[in-house]
Amino acid sequence: MAAVQTSGERALNKVAIVAVLLVTIIFLAPIYWIVSTSFKPRNLATTIPPTVMFEPTISPFVKLFTKRSQLRSPPSAEEYAAAPWWERVVFDGGEKIVRDGKGQVQWSGYPSRFLNSLIIAITSTVLAVGMGTFTAYGFSRFKVKGEADLLFFILSTRMLPAVVVAIPMFLMYRAVGLNDTHLGLIILYTAFNLSFSVWLMKGFMDEIPKEYEEAALVDGYTRMEAFFKIVLPEAATGIAATAVFCFITAWNEYAFALIMTNRRAQTAPPFIPSQVGSGLPDWTVIASGTFLFLLPVAIFTFLLRNHLLRGMSFGAIRK
Amino acid sequence: MITPLNTSSRAASRGLSDISIRNLFIIPTIVFLIVFNIFPLIYSLGYSFTDFRASTNAPANFVGLKNYRELLSDPYIWNNFAVTAKYVIVSVLGQVVVGFGTAMLLNRTIPLKGLITTLLLLPMMLSMAVVGLFWKLLYDPSWGVINYVLDLGKFQWLGDPKMALYAVAFTDIWMWSPFVMLLSLAGLSAVPKHLYEAAAIDRAGPFYTFFRITLPLVAPILMIAVIFRTMEAFKTFDLAYVLSTQPSTEVISIRLYKMAFQEWQTGRSCALAYIVLIMVLAITNIYVKYLNKVKER
Numbered sequence: 001m002a003a004v005q006t007s008g009e010r011a012l013n014k015v016a017i018v019a020v021l022l023v024t025i026i027f028l029a030p031i032y033w034i035v036s037t038s039f040k041p042r043n044l045a046t047t048i049p050p051t052v053m054f055e056p057t058i059s060p061f062v063k064l065f066t067k068r069s070q071l072r073s074p075p076s077a078e079e080y081a082a083a084p085w086w087e088r089v090v091f092d093g094g095e096k097i098v099r100d101g102k103g104q105v106q107w108s109g110y111p112s113r114f115l116n117s118l119i120i121a122i123t124s125t126v127l128a129v130g131m132g133t134f135t136a137y138g139f140s141r142f143k144v145k146g147e148a149d150l151l152f153f154i155l156s157t158r159m160l161p162a163v164v165v166a167i168p169m170f171l172m173y174r175a176v177g178l179n180d181t182h183l184g185l186i187i188l189y190t191a192f193n194l195s196f197s198v199w200l201m202k203g204f205m206d207e208i209p210k211e212y213e214e215a216a217l218v219d220g221y222t223r224m225e226a227f228f229k230i231v232l233p234e235a236a237t238g239i240a241a242t243a244v245f246c247f248i249t250a251w252n253e254y255a256f257a258l259i260m261t262n263r264r265a266q267t268a269p270p271f272i273p274s275q276v277g278s279g280l281p282d283w284t285v286i287a288s289g290t291f292l293f294l295l296p297v298a299i300f301t302f303l304l305r306n307h308l309l310r311g312m313s314f315g316a317i318r319k
Numbered sequence: 320m321i322t323p324l325n326t327s328s329r330a331a332s333r334g335l336s337d338i339s340i341r342n343l344f345i346i347p348t349i350v351f352l353i354v355f356n357i358f359p360l361i362y363s364l365g366y367s368f369t370d371f372r373a374s375t376n377a378p379a380n381f382v383g384l385k386n387y388r389e390l391l392s393d394p395y396i397w398n399n400f401a402v403t404a405k406y407v408i409v410s411v412l413g414q415v416v417v418g419f420g421t422a423m424l425l426n427r428t429i430p431l432k433g434l435i436t437t438l439l440l441l442p443m444m445l446s447m448a449v450v451g452l453f454w455k456l457l458y459d460p461s462w463g464v465i466n467y468v469l470d471l472g473k474f475q476w477l478g479d480p481k482m483a484l485y486a487v488a489f490t491d492i493w494m495w496s497p498f499v500m501l502l503s504l505a506g507l508s509a510v511p512k513h514l515y516e517a518a519a520i521d522r523a524g525p526f527y528t529f530f531r532i533t534l535p536l537v538a539p540i541l542m543i544a545v546i547f548r549t550m551e552a553f554k555t556f557d558l559a560y561v562l563s564t565q566p567s568t569e570v571i572s573i574r575l576y577k578m579a580f581q582e583w584q585t586g587r588s589c590a591l592a593y594i595v596l597i598m599v600l601a602i603t604n605i606y607v608k609y610l611n612k613v614k615e616r
Contacts, residue, residue: 016424020435023421027439030493033464034453046462131348138344142337150349152607157356159603161554163572164592167579168359168366171373191355194348223340254448254557255572259580269448273561276452283456290449301444305437309501312443313543316610317505 034294037287042093045283059089060288066090067098067106110289113271117293120182120267121250124189129243131190132197133235137227139198140205141213151199155314158195162255170259182265188256193246196314200245203315204238205231241307244300251297268293360596367589374583386590396591399574406488406559406570407552413492414548418499419541423533425500426507436504443497447557454490455562480567487559487568491552499544506540507533539613546606554599571595 037045039056068090075083075091083091090097098106139147169188170179178184208231216226232239258270272289275281304311310318367386371379390396425436442450457465458476466474476486510533518528556572569577575595579588 013427016427017429020421020424020429023424024435024438027442027493027497029464030450030453030457031441031445033457034450037456046456046459048462048467050462050464050467131351134344135348138341142341144341144345148611152604154348154352155607156600156603157352159550159599159606160356161556161572161575161595161599163556163575163579164596164599165356165359167575167585167588167592168363169355170580171366171585172359172362174373187355191352194352198348222335223337224335227340248444252446252449254446254561255576259576269446272449273452276455286456287453290453293449294445297444297446298441301441302437305433305440308440309505312498312501313547314610316543316613317502317540 031294034287034290037284038291040284040287042282042284045287057089058086059093060282060284061292062086062090062097063093063095063108063282063285064110064288064292065108067108068095069098070094071096109271110268113266113268114292116182116261116265117251117267117269120185120189120265121247123182124186124193124250125243125246127186127190128193128197128246129201129239132194132201132242133232133239135194135198136201136205137231139202141210151202154195154198158192162253163259166256166259169256173260180261180264180266184260185257185265185267188260189250189253192253192256193249196249197242197246200242200311200315201235201238203310203318204235204242207238207318208234241304241311244304244307245311248297248300363589363592366586367593369586371586371589372583373585379586382586386587387594390587390591390594396571396574399569399571402484402567403553403555403570406484406491406555406568407549409485410488410491410495410552410555411545411548413488414496414499415541415545417492417496418501418544419503419537421496421500422503422507425504436501440497440501442494445494447494448561450494451490451558452561454486458486458562477563477565480565483563483565483568487562490562491555491558494558495548495551498548499541502540502544503537506537509540510536542609543606543613546602546609550599550602550606553602 036052038060039058040051040054041057041059044051044054071091071094075096080088080091087097100106138144139151144150173179173184178187212230212234213221213223213226216230217223221229252269253267254269257267261267261270268289272286272293275286275289301308366379368381368383369379370382370385421439425432429435455477457463460466460473460475460478463476465476466472475482477483514532514536515528518532523531554572555570556576559568559570560573560576562568571591572595575588575591578584578591
């Protein structure tokens, strides 16, 4: 009886493994398609049957960073020979890089949007995690009147739909001139992430035994010294995990950025869709822009893998 | 002479009492959130009783409850809510089925389980707007990989008004099933093994084991996933906005966005924002109560 069961179970296990592999492939296929499209020449991006095997080219990335125009006629032999390799791949695709009067290469809108995304996401993360750590410690160690209500208030500010908050913020920002500025988005993302950071950090703080600081207080440390020298180092993992979560949220945010920025402080998420336009989009360029944009998040996801559950449930579930 | 000075300065530094430290740590955050989250909402509550249009310089006129009355009797708005409800049901149901199913598959000894789990979680970490956009190519009737793989010819995913909402929901299911999977997996791994052993001794069938042991024990954590995803799906904006321009996919957030920033009916949109806000707060309240209940266990 037992032997039959095990062989049955083993067969079931094999079926499950195959099914898991299948599910994994299906889930990763769209991401694979983004990566592979970002290395295709333009004419292979939209083919039937879809092109799977091809000679990879770097031209989508060159095109991503530069302004280009269609070639009316092929470039002359000497023009082609004089061009650097990265310009030749653009010539090969039937386009040329636009240069200004001094012969300088014209940049596309992408690099500045990417830089904006970095500046805004990093600054707002530092602010949200910094303030959140202090506040979480306050809630974790001291009696606060109406603590549950305050924590609910803090959380509820995060739960509102972006558009609901964006309407009055847009009017207020317009009044004080914060529309389309880095500072404007930084403040918004800090406010947005702060609630999350408080909730998550409170969980991490609760896990640090009170006895550590109490021992330090007995040794003559002040409460502040105990916080900075004993609690913060203990909380380092939690702070790092919270920071990565805040960074990813700010990095991916779309609605606020769409409403509050249009050029100067625009981040990558509203910029990339705006490039699809109404004509025939160059999907290889969109794919390369998407790929570069996703890369930091993919790396962080691997670094964060043991804390994902906790972060995604606002610290409710700890493993 | 020096000694008392030393003690007093030491006392001064120790003198920062726990209460003042607590206030120093908590009050700035509360103030910040009030200024940037609550104050704007009070501001927009005021505008919701006016006919203000941010595109003109005309002063706002007080119109009382007119905005609310008109919105609540507007069949188009109700239609937007109906679309949202349909979207919530399709995408959350899909995520629970796919996510829980995958978790059941993964809840056994599988080679490279850690790596596979991490890879499966990748979609939910990515930007909805940016990755969602790429699904436009995947759904394309002529060049789309999906039609090719499923041999659907020139099937219209986003072009067909009836299909578009499902297409957006499918992408959402792809992105967020991993979330349900992650939580379910935590729930499943917490089910005590001896319960299954006891069930096996009693020769309980797989269905009995599933419905009487697995499901009841995973239910609380699965419920967290469902409430959380319901709330997020109700607020959805990014995905539907980048993927589709069909009226049949105009969820309430998109209607609100258009009303506020394309039609510039600022006063009216503030009123609609408040209607949405009350709904979200109601769901949030349920969610937080539930979270606290689960935490206490």
